[in-house]
Amino acid sequence: MSGHYHNGMDLLTAKDVERIYLVTDQLQLHRDWVVVPLACAKEAFAIVQPDGKLLLRPPAGDLFEPWIDGLSARLSAIDLSRTARLGVDDPMRHLTGPHAPHAQGTQRYLQEHASLNIGRSEGT
Numbered sequence: 001m002s003g004h005y006h007n008g009m010d011l012l013t014a015k016d017v018e019r020i021y022l023v024t025d026q027l028q029l030h031r032d033w034v035v036v037p038l039a040c041a042k043e044a045f046a047i048v049q050p051d052g053k054l055l056l057r058p059p060a061g062d063l064f065e066p067w068i069d070g071l072s073a074r075l076s077a078i079d080l081s082r083t084a085r086l087g088v089d090d091p092m093r094h095l096t097g098p099h100a101p102h103a104q105g106t107q108r109y110l111q112e113h114a115s116l117n118i119g120r121s122e123g124t
Contacts, residue, residue: 037057
C-alpha cells in the first residue's frame with residue numbers, strides 16, 4: 001500500500017478495500033456486515049460490534065501488507081457467529097430499503113382530524 005493522504009490522514013484506496021473484502025469473502029461473510037473505514041488506524045484491530053457487524057481498521061503504510069496477509073487467520077480466531085454470511089438475507093433488512101417501515105407523515109394524520117381546508121388554497 002502506497003501512502004494516500006487527505007488532511008493528514010492515511011487513507012485506504014479502493015484497491016486496498018477490495019483486497020480486504022476478498023479475504024472476508026473467502027470466510028463467507030456478508031459484505032454489508034463488514035465495515036472498513038477509509039481512514040487507517042495507528043494500531044490495527046478487528047472487532048465484532050454489538051450489532052454483529054465486523055469492524056476492520058487496517059494499519060497504514062508498510063504495515064498494511066503483513067496485516068492483510070494474516071487477516072484470514074486473525075478473523076478465523078474471532079467469534080463471527082453473529083455476523084451475517086454470504087447467501088443469507090441481511091438480518092436487519094426489515095429496517096432498510098423497501099422492507100423498511102414507511103412514515104405516514106403529518107398530512108395523512110391530519111386528514112381525519114382537521115377541517116377541510118388542509119392542503120387547499122383559499123380559492124377552492
